[in-house]
Amino acid sequence: MRKFLIALILSAAFTSPPLQAQQDRFRKTPPNAEPLQLFRLPPIEIALLANEMAVGIVNRENHPLMSVELVVLGGESVSPETLPGLATFAGRMFGRGIQQFSAASIYEALDSMGGTLTASTTPDLTRISFRFLETEFDRAVALLGQMVLQPAFSEADANAVKLAATYGLQDLEKNLDYAAEAQLRRQLFENHPYWKSVFPRDGVRLWSVKDLAGFYDRYFRPNNVRLLVSGNRPLRTATRSILRALGTWPSKDVPTVPLAALPKPDKARMCVVDIPGAKDCVIVEGTTFPPLATADRFALAVLNHILGGTTNSRLFMNLRESKAYAYNAFSDVDIYKAGGVLAVHAQVTPDVVLESLREIGKEIETLAKTPVPSVEIELAKSYLIGRFPISLASFDAFSAAAAEVLANDAGDEFWSRYYDQVIAVSPESVFTTAQAVLTTPFVTIIAGDKAALTKRLAGLDEAYDVFDNQGRFQYRAAKDKKGAEDETRGVRSEFQRRTKQR
């Protein structure tokens, strides 16, 4: 018996894999994921004050930080045609001075609360974000009330803001990504109120304190804002403090600006933005789509993920991993009140610009014509579901997302029912959305050194327009010599025409 056991052990020792290999078998594949943890975000509770201001509260118990987001339901689309950028100016001037206190005193008050005050402006909205320590809530809201009710727009502050805006744009214009993106917006928003969201640097000098005061008086009204409070306060307590600080803010009729759906590009066209000396170039191809129903927006999110959402998406896998043309290749979607923009971005060297354009075109066309396999749809959905809590992980991101939901009246579909909406996306709905969005003409922008690009683009049959990095039309490069009549086209000339009327 003993001999048998020894033989068995020896036999096992010689026929089995080494012990280390046995131990490491668990390393061969990743462990299975645990079942999805469904979670519900704290609800956005809403109260309507007597002055018609809607206040939303997301009560985050025991959270040590607080945020108040004041969202004005007016962005660049309501800036006067002759004063593009005025809404941005209003946002940046907010809180820089109140009647009794200088900007410096306000900074001291802000710092003493650990506070930060920032402003951002989109075509539709102006959002003032005020973040501070939870213990300072009443003081912070009182200060916000003074900023709202007693603004003091001094010439000195206005000049400082204008100077910063000018230098800021000057810096951005050297950036390939910005130059390409801005030119795309100029093209896509050409005949729409959104054109003002890419206001030119020259336009900054036209901003005045008088125009600002008028704009503020028209649009900064309680019946035209949404106030989102995020932090450790229940609805009743928070509302009481807000009422004390902002209850006397008078409502007033706000002028309505008709906002048509974003027009589709009439035809595919191409522009080059000249950035002298740039070694690489950035390709941006984009198109517009009209306002979408909730379900279609989720289908579009899935579609975008498949096209170019991450490094696993088709554009990246093709342009970078397979062809090695691009440093990166992604796509993204921006949603506005009047519709949205889907855009592809790729950074390449000029020697492969034509090849890259061809591959981007192929990927878009394939998605528009061929249904996406279910497995790819499910992978995209899995990504979106996984990403959702991560996108809300930082305090600032959480507050901003809640404010956006409140301002757009998006409701639970984009908040507590987000998972359900993603899960409901089907291959059919993605294909229908692809056919609707990806079959419209795309506008192509290439930002780079014109000298390096011209040689490569000579292989193109179609004409293209060349602009400088401020969006000023330079000339048309055309084989068919039909460009002369188009030389006055472009937002820049439109801006000149409109500002001349003043």
Next chain:
Amino acid sequence: MHRRTLMAKSSRRKAQFLLFLAVAALNTPALAAAEGLFSLTQYKLRNGLQVILSVDPALPLVSVVVAYNVGSVDESPGKTGLAFLMKNLMFSSGSENVPPNQHINYIHRVGGRFNASASEDKTVFYETVPATHLGLVLWLESDRMKSLIPTETAFAQARMDHLDDLRGRRKDEPFLESFWSFDQLVYSDFAHSHPLAGSEDDVQALTLEDAKGFYATYYVPNNAVICVAGSFDPLKAKEWIARYFETIPRGKDSGTSSEPFAPAKKQVVRTFEDATATAPAFCLGFSLGSPLSDDFSVLSLIDYILFRGRTSVLLRRLTNQRSSLMTPVRGVLEIRRDRVTYKIFVTANTVQNAEQYKDLIFAELAKLKTTLLNESEVGRFKALYKMDYLRVVASAEDRALYLAGSYLNRIPVETLPLELDRFLKITAIDVVGILNRYFRAENSVVLNIKPK
């Protein structure tokens, strides 16, 4: 086609703040139990890997940080740039069970995000994923800790990318050469003074064998810490960590030594002509000893008093208060493993302006050294610090980075949940004492920068 790394660079300010927090709890007596703003448990595996767990169920996500105690201070002469290159190789190389470049794809597939950073004294890898995928991240990180397989192709690509970036930065990044030159003045030894990016000649000469040797020496469990923060079951996490990490063999101990700090006795002033300088400028540095000294927390508050927030003393004096331009003025408390320096960088319109600004800085410091800040002024800077601190601990990812960084800075991690309380007890008198101890002209180094 050259490929560039896809990893986003962390914001400089956030990184600096995390660094701060990581060394700000040094003189707290050891506490029996960690009670405070967040919970944590820590233990060491048999192979020396330190494990820190911090549960926060607020959102269904989990962040994992694996940090190695290695940076450019560990490089040998002639091998500079290796620490930075190694960080990128950890993504592009495969490991025994993860094919090359697939680490990123595994993370992206589940909706996660990742990043990494290499500094003078640490190399940090981190991922945030849905809580249900904690096992995946532990599997991925353990595989590259255990069995990275850098190939000649991946190495050559990483080296070429790095050289491209380095050349581009030297050509386009204003003042880069000045900053490197300033480091040579501030730090007298090779380990601390050479640039993280390395020299072009050194990087060009690096070999795959160098990378393998560096990996074998420093990317070992006994030279690392893993921190998990977020929504997870600690028992399950411990089980996974034991399974994936405890079987990785311990490496050789790579001890680091540090020389005792001695304050300088004479100001050092040099001039540097820089082809990329866009304006006359100067760098001013004060040597502040070791991050393990009892003074560090007060130095953190002094940094806020001098340069953080819009009402900080030097920022307010040196910039136009009404302008929100990106100001060419900054101050930073810098740690390079065992050495701390306060660095100030100021640009000016003219050389005369630069001299005036320098005088102004010393005049303001002189005032601060002789006049106590009042309670409300100190309170203001403490409030800013508190806000930054709470932002960090409220986010699973930032908290994990903070805890892992603290461990590598040899801070008793169990004291960290009470760090804020201790910081808030610093007084104006403490501030004056530390300013007088370190912020003296004879303990300073000045590099005057002239555009070439």
